[in-house]
Each structure stands twice: as C-alpha cells, then as structure tokens.
Amino acid sequence: MKKIIAISIALILCMPYAQFKLKFFKEKPLYGDIQIAKSPNNNWDDYWSGILQEKINIYINDNIGFRNFLVRVRNQTKYSIFRKPTANGVIIGKENYLYEGSYIENYFGTNTKPAFEIKNNMQKALLVQKQLEAKGKKLIMIFAPGKGSIYPQYIPDKMKTTKKITNYDLHRKYAIEFGVNLIDFNKYFSEKRFKYPVYPKYGIHWSAYSCTLAMDSLTKYIKKNTAFTEIPTFKIEKYELCKPTQKCVAELQKKYDTTKNKSRFDYLDDYDLGNGLNLLFDLDAIPPSAFPIYEWNTSYTMEKNPNILIVGDSFIWGLYQFGLWRISKEYKYWYYNKEIWNEHIDKSGLLNDDIFRTTIEKSDIIIVLGGEGTMQNFGWGFYDDYLRTH
Amino acid sequence: MIFSSIIFLTVFFPFFFILYYVIPKSWKNIYVLLASIVFYAWGAPKFIFAILATTTLDFFLVKTIYHSRTHSRRVLFLILSLCLNVGMLFYFKYCNFFVENFNLFLSTIGIKNIAWTKVVLPIGISFYTFESLTYVVDVYRRVHKPLNNFLQYQLYIILFPKLIAGPIIRYHEISEQIEGRLSRESVDDVLGGFYRFVIGLSKKVFIANSVALVADNTFNYGVENLSTQAAWIGMLAYTMQIYFDFSGYSDMAIGMGRMMGFRFPENFDNPYTAGSITEFWRRWHITLGSWMRNYLYIPLGGNQVKSKIRLYFNLWFVFLISGFWHGAAWTFIFWGVYHGVFLVLERLFLLRLYSKIPKLLSVFITFIIVNIGWVFFRMESISQAFGYVKKLFVVNRNYTYLYYDNEFWTMLILGILFSFFTLSNYGKRIQQAVFGGVYSNKKSIAMAMLCLLLYFLCLANITSSSFNPFIYFRF
Numbered sequence: 001m002k003k004i005i006a007i008s009i010a011l012i013l014c015m016p017y018a019q020f021k022l023k024f025f026k027e028k029p030l031y032g033d034i035q036i037a038k039s040p041n042n043n044w045d046d047y048w049s050g051i052l053q054e055k056i057n058i059y060i061n062d063n064i065g066f067r068n069f070l071v072r073v074r075n076q077t078k079y080s081i082f083r084k085p086t087a088n089g090v091i092i093g094k095e096n097y098l099y100e101g102s103y104i105e106n107y108f109g110t111n112t113k114p115a116f117e118i119k120n121n122m123q124k125a126l127l128v129q130k131q132l133e134a135k136g137k138k139l140i141m142i143f144a145p146g147k148g149s150i151y152p153q154y155i156p157d158k159m160k161t162t163k164k165i166t167n168y169d170l171h172r173k174y175a176i177e178f179g180v181n182l183i184d185f186n187k188y189f190s191e192k193r194f195k196y197p198v199y200p201k202y203g204i205h206w207s208a209y210s211c212t213l214a215m216d217s218l219t220k221y222i223k224k225n226t227a228f229t230e231i232p233t234f235k236i237e238k239y240e241l242c243k244p245t246q247k248c249v250a251e252l253q254k255k256y257d258t259t260k261n262k263s264r265f266d267y268l269d270d271y272d273l274g275n276g277l278n279l280l281f282d283l284d285a286i287p288p289s290a291f292p293i294y295e296w297n298t299s300y301t302m303e304k305n306p307n308i309l310i311v312g313d314s315f316i317w318g319l320y321q322f323g324l325w326r327i328s329k330e331y332k333y334w335y336y337n338k339e340i341w342n343e344h345i346d347k348s349g350l351l352n353d354d355i356f357r358t359t360i361e362k363s364d365i366i367i368v369l370g371g372e373g374t375m376q377n378f379g380w381g382f383y384d385d386y387l388r389t390h
Numbered sequence: 391m392i393f394s395s396i397i398f399l400t401v402f403f404p405f406f407f408i409l410y411y412v413i414p415k416s417w418k419n420i421y422v423l424l425a426s427i428v429f430y431a432w433g434a435p436k437f438i439f440a441i442l443a444t445t446t447l448d449f450f451l452v453k454t455i456y457h458s459r460t461h462s463r464r465v466l467f468l469i470l471s472l473c474l475n476v477g478m479l480f481y482f483k484y485c486n487f488f489v490e491n492f493n494l495f496l497s498t499i500g501i502k503n504i505a506w507t508k509v510v511l512p513i514g515i516s517f518y519t520f521e522s523l524t525y526v527v528d529v530y531r532r533v534h535k536p537l538n539n540f541l542q543y544q545l546y547i548i549l550f551p552k553l554i555a556g557p558i559i560r561y562h563e564i565s566e567q568i569e570g571r572l573s574r575e576s577v578d579d580v581l582g583g584f585y586r587f588v589i590g591l592s593k594k595v596f597i598a599n600s601v602a603l604v605a606d607n608t609f610n611y612g613v614e615n616l617s618t619q620a621a622w623i624g625m626l627a628y629t630m631q632i633y634f635d636f637s638g639y640s641d642m643a644i645g646m647g648r649m650m651g652f653r654f655p656e657n658f659d660n661p662y663t664a665g666s667i668t669e670f671w672r673r674w675h676i677t678l679g680s681w682m683r684n685y686l687y688i689p690l691g692g693n694q695v696k697s698k699i700r701l702y703f704n705l706w707f708v709f710l711i712s713g714f715w716h717g718a719a720w721t722f723i724f725w726g727v728y729h730g731v732f733l734v735l736e737r738l739f740l741l742r743l744y745s746k747i748p749k750l751l752s753v754f755i756t757f758i759i760v761n762i763g764w765v766f767f768r769m770e771s772i773s774q775a776f777g778y779v780k781k782l783f784v785v786n787r788n789y790t791y792l793y794y795d796n797e798f799w800t801m802l803i804l805g806i807l808f809s810f811f812t813l814s815n816y817g818k819r820i821q822q823a824v825f826g827g828v829y830s831n832k833k834s835i836a837m838a839m840l841c842l843l844l845y846f847l848c849l850a851n852i853t854s855s856s857f858n859p860f861i862y863f864r865f
Contacts, residue, residue, distance in 0.1 A: 001831045002577040005838045009584060010411075012842060013404035016849070020400075048435050053391075058856075061396040067853050074850035082796040086854070 019065020027068045031275040032087060037062040076280040087276040096284065097154035098202050098273040099147055103373040104155055107148025109164035111376050118167065122174035124383035125368070129180055131390065138226050138365045141175060141182045142218070143168065144315035145189040145206055146372020150199045167375035183221060185214050186372050196239060196290035202274035202283055203244075205371070209290040211268055211318035212236060218319065219327060222306070226365065231327040232300040237263055241288040244270035248288075256293060263293050268321050296326060305329040307362050311337050311382045312369035319369075332359050337380035353389050360386070391432045392554075393642045394594050396853055399845075402429065407649060411580070415572045419545055422650065426550035430514070433554075437512035441548065444478055448522055449536075449543045452529045456536045464530060471526045479519045482511055487718035514554040516715060518547050520681055524560040527685055534562045542568050551646035555639045557657040557677040560684075564652065571651030578828045581838065583648030586825070588841040588848075590641025595848040597808075598635035599855075600801035601627040607792055609768055613777040620790035621781040627798075628768050629761050630805035633662065636675070655680075660821075662760070662809040665752035666744055667732040670760060678715070682708050702737065706730035716767070721775060725766040732759060753813065 019025060040046070040055035047053070061067075075086040085092055091099045105111040129139040146168070148155065168186060175182045189198045189210055198210035206214065216234070223229050242248040249267050256265035269275070270289040274282065308328040310316050316324075316333055325331045333341040340349045349355075360366065370378045391398050406425050413421055431438040451471040458464040486508050493503040525546070529536045537543045545568060546561060547553075608616070608624025616624075640657040647654040661674035671679050683692075690704045706727065713726015732740070744752040762779055769775035811817035829837055 002581060002834055005834055006577050006580050006584075009581075009838060009842065010404065010408050013400075013845070014408070016400045017404070050433075050435065053432055053435075057395055057397045060401065061853055061856065064396055064400050064853060070846065070850035071854045073847070074854040077847070077850075078797065082800065084795060084797055 016065040016067075020060070020063060021065075023065075025066075027066065030068050030071060030278050031272075032278070072278055072280045075278050079277060079279055085277055087273070087278070090273060090276065091156065091159065093151075093154040093156050095154055096201070097151055098204070098277075099155065100204055100273070100373055102376075103146050103148040103204075103371075104159050106146060106167055106372050106375050107152060107155070107163070108159075108161050109166040109169070110161060112165060112167050112170070113376055115165075115170055118170040119174050121379055121383065122171065122178055122180060124387060125175070125180050125379065126178040128383050128386045131386075132360075132366065137360075137363060138222075139181060140221070140365065140367045141180050142312075142367055142369040143172065143182070143184045143186045143375075144214075144313075144369060144371040145186045145198065145210065146375070147199050147204065149186055149190040149372055166372075167378070168372050171375060171378055181225070183217065185210075185217075188217075196241075197287065200244065200270035200289055201287050202272075203270040204273045204373070205268070205315055206318055207270050207289055208266070208268040208292060208318075208322075209239065211322050212292040212294065215319055215322040215324065218324075222327070222365065226306065228304070228306045228364070230300060230304040231306070232296050232323075234294045234296045234323060236292045236294045238293050239290040240265070240293055241290055243286045244289045245282060245286065252291060263295050265291060265293055266321050266323075267291070268318050292322075296323065302329050306364035308332070308365045308367065309334070309359055309363040310367040310369060311380070312367070313371055313374045315371045316369055330362065332363070334382075337382045337385065353385075356385055357389050360390075391429055393639065394591060394848070394852060396849070399591075399849055399852070403646075410650065415575075418572060418650075419568065420541060422550075423541055423545045423548065426545070426548040426553065429550040430548060430553060434513050437515075440478070440512060441518065442544075444474060445522065445544055445547050446540070447474060448526065449540050452526055452536045455526070456529050468526065468530045472523070475519050475522045475526070479515060482509055482515055484714075484718045485509055517556050517558055518553060520558050520678075520715075521547055521561070523685060524558075524681065528561060534565060537565075549647075549652075551643040551650075551652075552654060555636070555643070556675075557640055557643060557654050558681050559654060559677065560681070563655055567652050575651050579648050579651055581829070581834055583645045583650075585645070585837050585841050586648060587642050587645030588845050589824070590638040590643075590645060591848050592844045593634040593638030593641065593808075595851050597801050597805045598631050598633075598638060599851070600797055601805060602631045602635070604792070604794060604798050604802075605631050605768075609778075611790065611792065613774055613781060615788055615790065616778070616781050616786070617788045617790045618781055618784070618786050620792050621778060623794065624792075625761050625765055625778075625782065626806075627802060629662075629764050630802060630809070632764060632767070633658075633809065634805055660809070660812045662757055663753060663813050664756050664760075665749055666736050666741055666756055667729060667759060668736050668741065670756060671729070671733075678712065682712055686711060702734045705733045705737070709733065719770075720772055721766050721769055724772050724775070725763055728763050728766060750813070753810075 037055070037059045039059055040052060042052060046055070078084040078086055083092055085098070089101045091101055091104060093099050102111070125139070125141065132139045149168075172182070172184060172187070174180075185206075189206070194210070194213075196209040197207055198213075200207045212234075219231060219233055222231060223233075240252055242252055252265045253267070256263050268289075268291075271286065274286070277283075305328055307330040308324065309332045310319075310324070311334045313336060316335075320331075320333070334351055335341050338351055340351055340355065368379060368382055370380075391402060393399075393403075402425075410418060410421065427438060427442070430441065448471055451467050451474070455464050455467045455471070458467060486506075489504060489506045493506075496503055525536075525543075528534055537546075546559075546564060552559060605624055605628040608620055608627065611620070611624075637658040644654045644656070655677055657676050659673040659676065661670055664670035664673050687704060687708045690707070691700065692704070693701065695701050695704065707730070709726045709730030710723060711726070713722045713724065713729070716722045716726070736744075744755075762782070765778050766772065766775045769778060812821055
C-alpha cells in the first residue's frame with residue numbers, strides 16, 4: 001500500500017512538467033495585462049553570470065503546466081480566506097463592490113494635480129480646439145463616469161477621507177470656463193437616476209446600459225454640432241437582463257444572431273474586475289447587466305460619416321462596441337496617446353510624430369476621452385503633442 | 391537553485407527522486423554526487439570548480455595526515471588543510487569586511503585607501519567549509535579513519551540537500567550511512583522524508599514569506615519615523631520569519647536526506663520555548679552549536695578551564711565567532727557578543743533566578759531577549775539597531791504608514807502558535823505524531839493527501855508570487 005502511495009505521489013509531482021511539455025489539457029487563459037516569459041536563448045556567457053538560470057527559472061515559472069489553475073487557486077484562497085484581491089490596484093468595497101484604487105483617489109481628491117497645471121492643460125485644449133476649428137475639424141472632450149462618483153456609498157471605510165477638490169472638478173471648471181467642447185457623462189450619470197445600473201458591481205468601466213445611452217448622446221451631439229448630420233442612429237427595442245458570464249451571454253448571442261435578424265446584441269464586459277481577480281469561481285451574487293437589444297437604421301452611407309480619431313483610456317472600448325465605428329468612415333484609436341489600435345481593436349504600433357500629423361490631417365472629429373479614474377493625466381500629452389507638431 | 395523555486399519543485403525534485411529509486415543501488419551514490427554537482431553548478435557556475443578543487447585537495451591532505459608517521463608532519467598537513475579551508479572562507483566571506491574597515495581606518499588617519507574589487511560570496515561556503523573542517527580535525531584526532539573512496543568524500547561534502555544551508559553534519563554522523571543506507575531502503579523513509587520536506591516548504595512559503603513582507607517594510611521604513619507599536623510588530627514578524635525560513639529549510643534538507651535513506655541530525659527543537667539563552671542554543675541551529683562546542687569551545691578548554699574568568703571569556707568568544715560566522719558585518723558580531731553576554735550572565739546568576747520563577751515567565755523573558763537580538767541581526771548598522779530598540783521601550787505614537795492585512799495577522803498568529811505549542815503536553819504529542827515514528831497505512835494515506843495539497847498550494851503561491859498584473863495596461 002505504501003509503495004502505491006509513493007508511486008502515486010511521484011506521478012502526481014511530475015504532472016506539472018508533463019503538462020508543460022505535452023500540453024494534455026487545454027488551460028483557460030488568465031485575464032489581464034499579463035506578460036509571459038519566452039524561452040531564453042542559451043549562451044555560455046549568460047550561464048556563467050547566472051543570468052541564463054534566472055531566465056530559465058522565470059520561463060518555467062510562467063509556463064509550467066497548470067500554472068493558470070494554480071494562480072486561480074492561490075487567488076481564490078487569498079480572496080475567500082483573507083478578502084485580499086490579487087489584481088493590481090483592485091479594492092474590495094462594501095457589499096463586495098470592486099473598485100480600482102485610482103478611482104477612489106480621484107473621487108476624494110487625494111491625487112489632485114496643482115490647479116495651475118490643469119488650467120494650463122485646458123488652455124492648451126482650447127488652443128488646439130480653435131486651431132482645429134480653423135481647419136474645419138471638431139475637437140470634443142468627453143469625461144466618462146467614475147465608479148467613485150457613481151457608488152461612493154460602497155467605498156470601504158478605511159479608504160474614506162475628507163473630500164477635497166478633485167482632478168475632475170478642476171478639469172470641468174476650466175473646460176467650461178474656457179469654452180472647450182465638453183460632454184460630461186460623469187456629471188450626467190452621477191446626478192440622475194436610471195432604471196438600470198450605470199456601473200457594474202464587478203466592473204471598472206461603464207455598463208453596457210450606460211454605454212448605449214452615452215453613444216446615443218454622442219451621436220446626437222455630432223449631428224447637432226457638426227456638419228455630419230446624416231450619421232446613422234439606433235433605436236433600442238428593449239433591454240435583456242443577463243449575468244455578464246459566458247453562459248448567459250452565449251445564450252443571448254445565439255438568440256440575437258445578427259446574421260439572421262436585424263436586432264443587435266453587443267456584449268460589453270461588465271465583469272472585467274471580477275475576471276481580473278482570476279478566481280476559481282465566479283464572485284457571489286453577480287447582478288444581471290442590462291444589455292440593450294437595438295437596431296441601427298440602415299439608410300445611411302459610410303461616405304457621409306466623419307473620420308473619427310479618439311484619444312483616451314479604456315472607456316473608449318464601450319463606445320466602440322456600441323457603434324462608434326459605425327458612425328465613422330475611418331476610425332482610429334490612440335490608447336493613452338501612445339499605442340495605436342486599429343479598427344479591430346488590436347494593437348498595431350506606437351505613435352510617432354509622422355503618424356500623429358497625418359492622422360489628424362485626415363480626421364474630421366477628434367475626441368479626447370477619459371474616465372474619472374485616470375483624470376490626473378487627462379489628455380496624456382495630446383494637446384502638447386499637437387502644439388509641438390503643428 | 392533554491393528549494394522553494396518552481397524549477398526545483400517541478401523539475402529537479404520529482405525527476406531526481408524518480409530516477410534515484412529506479413537506478414541500481416551500486417549507481418546511487420555516483421548519481422547523487424553528479425546531481426549535487428549539477429545542483430550547485432546551476433546556482434554558482436564558477437564556484438563549483440572551487441569547491442571541487444578544494445575538496446580534492448582536502449581529500450589527499452587528510453589522507454596524508456592520517457598516514458604521517460611523525461606528529462610534526464601531521465600537524466603540518468593539518469595546518470595546511472586548515473589554511474586551505476579557513477583561507478577560502480576568509481577570502482570569499484571576510485576579505486571585503488576587513489578591507490572596508492581597514493580603509494575606514496586609513497581614511498581617519500588621512501592615508502589613501504587600498505584599491506580592492508569586492509569578492510562575490512559563493513553560496514553555502516560557510517556550511518561546507520565547516521563540514522570540511524570537521525572531517526579534517528576528526529581524522530587528525532583519530533575519531534575516524536579517512537575515506538578511501540574519493541567519490542564518497544565528495545558526496546559527503548557536496549550532498550545537495552544540506553549543501554546550501556545545512557544542517558552542518560560531522561562526518562562520523564553520516565559515514566556509515568553513505569554505503570549502509572543502501573541496504574536499508576524503505577518506503578517509510580521515502581514517504582516520511584517527503585512529508586517532512588513538504589512541511590518545511592509550507593513553513594517557508596506560508597508563514598515565513600507572509601510575515602517577511604511586514605518585517606522588510608518595517609525595517610526599511612526608517613527608524614526615526616517608526617511608532618512603538620510598529621516596531622514591536624516588525625520585530626515579532628522578523629522573529630517568526632527567520633525561524634520558519636531557516637527551520638523550514640532544515641526540514642526540507644532533512645526530508646530530502648531521508649528520502650535517500652540518510653538520517654541527518656535535527657537542527658531545530660522548538661527554540662522559542664527555551665527558558666534561557668543557554669537552552670535556546672541547544673534548540674536553535676543545533677548543528678552549529680554542536681560544531682562550535684566540539685571544534686572551538688572544547689579546544690579552548692571548554693568547562694575544564696581552571697578560572698571562571700577564562701570560562702566566561704571562552705563562552706563569550708565562541709559566540710563572537712558564531713556571530714561573525716553568520717555574516718561579515720559588525721551587527722552580526724554584536725549579535726553574537728550579545729548572546730555571549732547573556733550566556734555569561736546566566737552562568738553568573740540568571741539561571742538561578744529563572745529556576746525560582748514560573749517556567750512560562752522565563753520562556754517569555756528569553757523570548758524577548760532573543761527578539762531584541764534579532765534586531766541587531768537584521769539591521770544594517772549597530773546605531774540603527776540601537777535606535778530601533780529604543781523605539782521598543784520609549785513610547786512613540788508617530789503614525790506609521792504600514793499596512794497589516796488579514797493574511798499577515800493570520801500567519802503571524804499561526805507562527806506564534808506553532809512556535810510555542812509544544813509547551814503543552816498536547817502539543818508535544820502532536821509533534822511526535824507528525825514527526826516521529828512510522829505511519830500506519832491509513833495515516834500514510836491521510837498524510838499523503840494532506841502533503842500533496844500543501845505541496846500544490848505552495849506551488850500555487852510560488853508561481854503566483856510574481857503574478858500581480860494590472861487588469862489593463864496603462865502608462
């Protein structure tokens with residue numbers, strides 16, 4: 001009997017390496033901005049200095065069999081036993097509402113930049129706006145909502161402090177004062193009451209519901225304030241309530257298969273923070289998200305659409321998902337004014353001055369968009385880059 | 391290669407042992423030797439040659455000692471061997487320290503410093519040098535004959551489970567086992583060794599690594615800004631870290647040795663339950679204490695010296711050397727001296743005082759003394775260490791921006807519980823049940839399942855330790 005136990009232990013201990021080499025099982029990938037080490041090049045110099053051994057250790061660590069499962073086990077243990085989130089910057093609030101730390105800092109104003117810096121930034125925004133207007137182009141600034149402002153009641157007590165003037169307050173103040181074109185969804189969604197949640201409990205971006213409302217508002221703004229009056233619009237038939245989990249979403253995708261009918265179901269990840277924890281099991285009591293079932297009018301031609309360039313943070317993805325690409329003839333996206341993402345939301349390279357100039361030259365509408373969580377760096381140097389290159 | 395690394399746990403450990411059990415007995419020792427060379431060459435690729443060269447030289451020097459006909463010739467080769475071993479240790483471990491301090495002295499008297507390129511310390515040098523010395527001295531003292539088989543000697547020194555961090559094993563403790571264990575192989579040793587290995591791994595990964603974060607943050611915080619509360623918590627965290635890290639490593643070494651049929655000596659015996667510093671050193675790093683007693687204290691005269699002053703000096707000196715052995719820095723020397731002073735005080739009157747007070751009180755006092763000693767062991771400078779100790783006893787309510795989460799408190803409490811639970815008879819029985827004796831079939835199944843669970847939880851922690859991504863990349 002003991003020999004059987006010993007042999008069983010030996011076989012079990014070999015399984016991670018066997019999986020690494022032979023890949024018996026398909027492993028569910030981990031969620032998040034994850035860098036996996038590649039197999040190092042062997043050379044004697046690196047071996048003598050110890051660098052090769054370190055690289056091999058990291059490579060095996062990142063690629064060992066069942067690693068994704070083991071990471072989930074560890075994360076689940078830390079979450080379930082110690083209430084400890086294992087994604088960088090994630091905070092567990094009251095009633096398990098998840099936040100990112102920067103959203104709370106921005107809400108309380110603990111990371112507010114000096115007022116003169118923000119004022120300076122908005123002055124530059126106005127200057128850029130005027131220069132673009134002279135060329136027949138429109139600059140629009142959009143403030144996406146912040147979870148701190150939408151759900152301050154769930155912020156954990158240990159993170160609460162006296163609310164001071166915030167990056168958002170100052171950006172809004174100076175944008176309005178100087179007459180910068182502004183659509184402020186943070187104010188809109190935090191002050192009004194809505195039928196469905198505008199922010200998901202376990203998500204860090206606006207919900208599918210609030211995204212469609214925002215997209216609707218943006219479309220109407222463009223039609224009213226630019227020469228592009230014939231851009232397509234959409235009509236919402238209803239909202240389907242569905243937990244933002246794979247099973248539920250797959251059912252809706254099947255039900256509203258757009259190859260068979262006009263009504264669209266587009267999915268937005270309302271569970272990205274939950275996914276980002278990389279747990280073994282879904283979080284408790286995931287509230288259903290309200291996914292719009294909507295239909296775009298088909299009587300439009302892309303030729304009458306503007307070329308849209310959008311510069312900003314990850315809140316762009318929600319607008320893209322609900323049709324920003326549909327109202328653009330050519331759509332360009334610069335993630336944090338650094339990475340170029342193409343029409344298919346894939347990274348395609350880094351921004352440089354030539355691409356900066358040529359893209360702006362071709363664009364009709366330029367949107368600079370950011371959520372409250374990244375408001376401390378709003379613009380990400382876009383206005384400076386424009387003034388430098390023009 | 392450290393035992394708690396992914397490459398060791400998922401590659402070296404399972405495949406080494408599987409092959410070990412499969413190959414013929416006559417090949418096992420050479421196989422272990424080769425694996426040990428690979429193990430050391432992985433972590434210290436250049437120094438493997440140094441260790442192979444010095445062990446080769448030592449082997450022949452010791453044979454010459456044994457076969458020398460005259461006493462003077464024996465002494466000569468003994469001195470040669472001692473110079474080789476201690477010289478190696480001195481050069482790699484202590485030269486930097488002496489040159490730095492000498493240069494400091496030269497600076498104060500206005501003389502130009504000596505140019506010196508810092509020497510890198512080969513991993514494990516303190517441990518295998520001391521083992522080499524036991525072999526040399528014991529052959530000289532005719533405690534045992536030298537080995538005829540060069541490979542067996544190499545195996546004794548380079549045996550990988552104990553090469554990096556002990557236990558320090560005297561040759562005569564293991565000599566019979568090198569060949570004799572092969573005819574006594576048992577599955578109980580394999581399983582018992584595996585369980586011990588996993589317990590050691592768990593001590594390190596769950597307790598030591600968890601409390602280490604707080605210990606590091608506290609000791610790096612800046613003594614002047616620490617509150618009294620934070621100072622006590624940080625000190626306690628380090629006390630648990632060093633014990634569970636070191637004893638965990640010893641458990642892993644002893645466990646792996648047992649899996650090969652070796653019975654290494656124990657290195658820790660619930661040291662924080664000691665009721666005096668004297669007792670502490672019979673329970674903490676036992677093999678080092680044993681080495682110091684046999685090769686330093688006794689040659690200096692031990693307890694047999696005529697004067698009390700000489701006795702106290704011997705005690706204090708041995709601990710000064712112990713401190714210095716731990717590291718080439720004044721803080722380690724001070725730590726050794728600190729323990730030496732308490733040993734002397736105990737001989738003078740403290741032991742008599744402890745005998746008159748409840749045992750728990752003497753345990754508590756000893757624990758505090760040991761804790762304070764660890765502050766000197768951990769700090770970079772003696773003045774900082776004194777500053778830290780002052781914070782412990784002069785109440786300071788500075789707000790310290792250190793965060794203690796639930797995981798830290800849980801592991802700290804578990805650490806304290808495991809450190810002291812053998813003060814009760816119930817705790818002693820549990821320890822005996824886990825570590826002592828042979829398991830029944832039922833108990834083996836339960837232990838195997840528990841240890842596999844712990845093993846994979848440790849693996850999960852280790853592989854995830856570098857996993858802390860942002861959900862979205864940001865600039």
